[in-house]
Amino acid sequence: GESVGLHLPTLSVQEGDNSIINCAYSNSASDYFIWYKQESGKGPQFIIDIRSNMDKRQGQRVTVLLNKTVKHLSLQIAATQPGDSAVYFCAESVRNTGNQFYFGTGTSLTVIP
């Protein structure tokens, strides 16, 4: 299967600081990437996506950066809030494997008030 992994399994940040969550992927043919947020006891929820023809995409308080040269993806959360505490997954979609997403292990983000 595909290899989508995260550098750090846990991350703790102070409320108000910026958070950076990293993700490495192995398949250079990946077309599309999505960041999901999963709160305890719930299903994953879409945060932001980026296609392989882009380097950066911004949403509300979140930015995703894609570095295709080193096959690296990051999610930046500005002014982290307690409600941001969750597990964050990156998911990779590869065109030649059909309509599937492969998920990494996840990073658990804890926001300290």
Next chain:
Amino acid sequence: NAGVTQTPKFRILKIGQSMTLQCTQDMNHNYMYWYRQDPGMGLKLIYYSVGAGITDKGEVPNGYNVSRSTTEDFPLRLELAAPSQTSVYFCASSYPLGGLVAEAFFGQGTRLTVV
């Protein structure tokens, strides 16, 4: 605004029992998926479907079966439950977008314990 609905939310099975995890979506999405999530791990794809009457295996299909007789429903069947199938199961749906697949919408999950 139901989205993706999974039932039941919790279930305890004895080894060798069978059960069906139900999943229905009201967004008219073509694509549906079943994932399992073991503690502290990411999601592994079990089966997926690109439309009614079409199903295909994902990364970890052994011990499971699916059917897709309608666009809305995508049940997951466990025939002979084993302790290794203890997990949280998520159903998701999506749709085609510009040659790619749009983001998946997930249900709330079914927590299954096999004892």
